[in-house]
Amino acid sequence: MTISSAHDGAVGSAVGGTLGTEAITGNPRETPARIRRWNRAIVIAAVAVIAVAGFAQRWIADDGLIYVRAVEQILAGNGPVFNVGERAESSTGTLWQWLLVLAGLIVPNVSLAAVYLGLACTAAAIAFGVTGAQRLHGSVTVPAGVVVVLMTPPMWDFATSGLETGFAFAWIAGSWWLLVRSRDTDCGLHWLALVLGLGPLVRPDLALVSIVFLVSLWLLHRPRLGATLRLVAAAGALPVAYQVFRMGYYGVLVPLPAISKEASTSYWERGLGYLADLFVTYWLWVPAAVVLLLGLRMRLTRADRILVFAPVVAGALSTTYVIKVGGDFMHGRMLLPGLLLVMLPFFCLPRPRKATLSALCLVLAATTAFCVLNPRPSYSPQIGEAGIADERAFYANSLGTWNPVSKQSYLDRFSDLADQVREARHELVFIGFSGEYHPLAPERTERVGTVWSTLGAAGTITPLSETVIDQIGLSYPLAAHLEPQPRGRVGHEKKLPNAWVLADYGVPTEETAAARRALSCGALAELQESVRAPLTWSRFVDNFLGAFGRTSLRIPENPVEAERRFCG
Structure with missing residues (x-):
């Protein structure tokens, strides 16, 4: 395989962008060591914010306990079922279920493991996203899209929850980070294809993201036909193998919740209401639009355009799918992967001129203040008229504890x-x-x-x-x-x-x-x-x-x- 005319000076591509980024090579104070320390500080700060916020909001959802019982059945030798004697796939996130099985072999409390593994995965996603954006843009960067993601209150809730959401964040951001790294080398592409192909096993709807990322991998490297077929085989190996198992063991094509929820139907009107429930409640559309406007004005090489538009397109498709099926009953949850994807290439941006930087800081600071001071929808902690619930607040209120982190909280209640x-x-x-x-x-x-x-x-x-x-x-x-x-x-x-x-x-x-x-x-x-x-x-x-x-x-x-x- 050969890399397309590839890098095209990619590290420096963003430095002369229309953001007005000042060239740093002529500034003796902007040494490579200083730049590394500055970028590392951004990573540490971003991870610290989500770790603290996620830990403060730590909990396990009722739906998270569905995973716990399925995992406990596996550990008890009864197979991947919810009830002994009936083969039903209640776990939507296949890889998350088996990751919890591995955790359950080490620690006795699977529900606690689900909470803290979710937090670790979310923190890893933020680290992958920030370092990937810094590598993509090069030079001195400033935090931008990462602030939008970090200051979205449902991110704090679903950093844990026991669901596969945090693991999905880690796979999305980690896959993109690997794509960015692959820009500069064609080594290990088969392993990268294998990782990018895991989307359907993370969550079935993330197959859309896998497809976009795999197409982007091909566009980056333009391999010959034989190499392309090997990449496709690597990407499809685990999903196809598991699909054969699913069809033979459970007798259907998809996890049971997808059939119960009629995941192939359309309810656009309700889906748009679900979108508004997140983006209007926190005015997220304002900072997201500002970050997108600044990010898309950059001058980019061909390779960098692929790396920027891959997650943006994948995020748009993910969000469109969520709207199509009518959204979800958990406030914000199903829109978070789309938000993460769209913001990923702009987690950090090349440092703009002072006036632009000041405006960006003002918008992000206002968003942060608004979300921190007014962090919950009006119907919280009850269920809203549209059937959407601030799920964490609902269960914290119902169970009588701020941090219901294990199934013992439910047993007590x-x-x-x-x-x-x-x-x-x-x-x-x-x-x-x-x-x-x-x-x-x-x-x-x-x-x-x-x-x-x-x-x-x-x-x-x-x-x-x-x-x-x-x-x-x-x-x-x-x-x-x-x-x-x-x-x-x-x-x-x-x-x-x-x-x-x-x-x-x-x-x-x-x-x-x-x-x-x-x-x-x-x-x-x-x-x-x-x-x-x-x-x-x-x-x-x-x-x-x-x-x-x-x-x-x-x-x-x-x-x-x-x-x-x-x-x-």
């Missing part, structure tokens, strides 16, 4: 519910339905089935050997495959009626006859077999071959209609 689950004897316990109890079917081997839509907490109060039944469908295939319901709160729009749960797990009754018959017929019976039958080689092949049709399968909410459809 829901100890009465944990007692109900512990005292049940071969029963279904419907939490949230006045303590309603129903006997389990004779063929069911578990002691208790906990029915509660707050899945992370339900998994916490229910032993690993017992069953959690999630009517929203994040871990329960039957519920995930319900037909789309009328629009409601994002991610909570499907809810499996009790009749289906009782038909699947309870003692047969006249009221559940239609649902029980539907469960025994056609594609619906095959769905049940795909996740509950013993995993033989034959079952793996059947799951793999049927994954496309099974992913698109949808079940009517009404059991009578379902019986008519599947049984004829």
Whole structure:
């Protein structure tokens, strides 16, 4: 492979940009050692800010506890499942789940590990972003886009949370940093391609970012056809291998939450509201626009233009996708990767003229002051009218502790519910339905089935050997495959009626006859077999071959209609 006419003096390209950056070579005070110390100080300060802010806001979300239970099942030898005996992929971030498995081999408290690993990953992302921007632009740089990211309050919350968000930040910024480093050499490109191809395993929607970054890698180095094919093979090796496993083991094409949340549908209006909920609440569009305006005015070499526009394009695509699907129910969370991407090449900018620098400082200082003094949306800590919640504030308020950093915080808060689950004897316990109890079917081997839509907490109060039944469908295939319901709160729009749960797990009754018959017929019976039958080689092949049709399968909410459809 050969590097394209490549660097074109890239280190000095930004120095003469239209920002008016003063050449430093003629200033004896701007020695290379001074520049290195200054740039290093920016990195340290930026990492310190996110580390302190993230630590102050440390917590684990209910959705973070979904990962914890899946990881604990793996460590207990039950496989990557949420419930023993049902193969359902409740973890959206595959690599994050397995990273927590490795952590769980070292430390006993997986929930604490999830919190602090998330913080470490977020801090690493900031370090990658700042050093990458400094390397890209060369010369003396000043912090710019990094301030916008650091002063966004949801960044403080999702620096931890137990979710894959911090790990996604680290992969995004680390991948871009590696791309910037590759500008100057063609060594190790196959390993770089492998890293860039991991997006779908970090989060399925980050496949968009992988594609943009891989195209950028090709544009930077223009390898021959044979080398290109080897890079494609390296990039696709792990995602393709895992996809084969997913299709054979789980019997579908995507993690179960993507089916439950109908991640391929469009709801632009609600998505735009979700965008406004972040960018208007904190007036982020003002500093972001100023940084973009300054950054895009720089004169750049061809290679540097690729490195600048790769994350900007990827960030625009990521944000557009989030808007398309209608946003999310967590305030700001799903927009943070897009914001990070768009700001990455401008985390630091070449030092502009004094007037421009003063204006930039004023805008960023005003943003910082506004976010620090007014850090929460008006509906916090409750759920807003649009169904969006300041999730961290909501759970801190509900659990009665500022830093709920482990599942013990949830166990303490829901100890009465944990007692109900512990005292049940071969029963279904419907939490949230006045303590309603129903006997389990004779063929069911578990002691208790906990029915509660707050899945992370339900998994916490229910032993690993017992069953959690999630009517929203994040871990329960039957519920995930319900037909789309009328629009409601994002991610909570499907809810499996009790009749289906009782038909699947309870003692047969006249009221559940239609649902029980539907469960025994056609594609619906095959769905049940795909996740509950013993995993033989034959079952793996059947799951793999049927994954496309099974992913698109949808079940009517009404059991009578379902019986008519599947049984004829």
